[in-house]
Amino acid sequence: MDRNYLNIGYLHPNNGSKKEKLRLGRGQGSGKGGTCGRGHKGAKSRSGFSKKKGFEGGQMPLQRRIPKFGFTRNVKVKKIIGINLDTIQNRIKKIKKQEKNILNKEFFIKNNLARKNDFIKILGRGELHLPLKIHAYQFSKKALLSIKKAGGEAVFM
Numbered sequence: 328m329d330r331n332y333l334n335i336g337y338l339h340p341n342n343g344s345k346k347e348k349l350r351l352g353r354g355q356g357s358g359k360g361g362t363c364g365r366g367h368k369g370a371k372s373r374s375g376f377s378k379k380k381g382f383e384g385g386q387m388p389l390q391r392r393i394p395k396f397g398f399t400r401n402v403k404v405k406k407i408i409g410i411n412l413d414t415i416q417n418r419i420k421k422i423k424k425q426e427k428n429i430l431n432k433e434f435f436i437k438n439n440l441a442r443k444n445d446f447i448k449i450l451g452r453g454e455l456h457l458p459l460k461i462h463a464y465q466f467s468k469k470a471l472l473s474i475k476k477a478g479g480e481a482v483f484m
Contacts, residue, residue, distance in 0.1 A: 407465070408445045410435065412473055413453020415461075428479075431462040455479060 351363035365372040381388045415430065418438045435441040449461060451469025458478035466474075466481050474481050 405446050406444070407448050408441045409448050409450045410440050410463075411450045411452040412455050412470060414440065415449075415459075416453060416455055416457075419457065419459075428458060429460045429462070432484075449474075449481070 349359060350357065351359045352361075354360045362372065370376050381390050383389070418440070432441070432447065435447055436443060441447050446465070447463040448465035449463045449467065449470045451467045451473055453473075455473055455477040458480075459474070460480045460482060461474060462482045462484055464484050466483070471481050
């Protein structure tokens with residue numbers, strides 16, 4: 328191989344890979360004389376023109392058309408947790424000794440059926456086999472009937 332071929336002084340770009348910049352405003356014969364490709368009149372033909380972000384040609388821009396106020400919900404939404412009677416019955420079976428037949432929020436929290444800030448609603452799927460006193464925020468009609476049928480009591484919190 329030729330030594331001069333690898334010399335950095337002999338490197339050059341490939342033919343056609345570099346294009347010369349078109350010089351504007353250098354007479355009519357160049358093809359870009361006179362208005363230099365900017366057209367006649369208007370903001371874009373003037374020197375120093377820069378279009379603002381969101382500019383829509385003079386039409387009222389979208390960011391100014393839409394209102395700058397809205398609705399925010401400040402009220403904390405109550406999270407209501409539904410617990411079915413069959414789920415309660417299964418949990419009571421798993422607990423070996425049930426001293427009291429009172430089910431309050433603490434019972435539901437201990438058995439991972441609800442969290443501290445949840446509102447509990449008792450739903451009517453399944454049956455109860457024990458007379459229980461159940462404390463909850465809401466009860467379905469079917470759940471109330473099943474609790475009373477088993478000899479229990481529903482207490483609204």
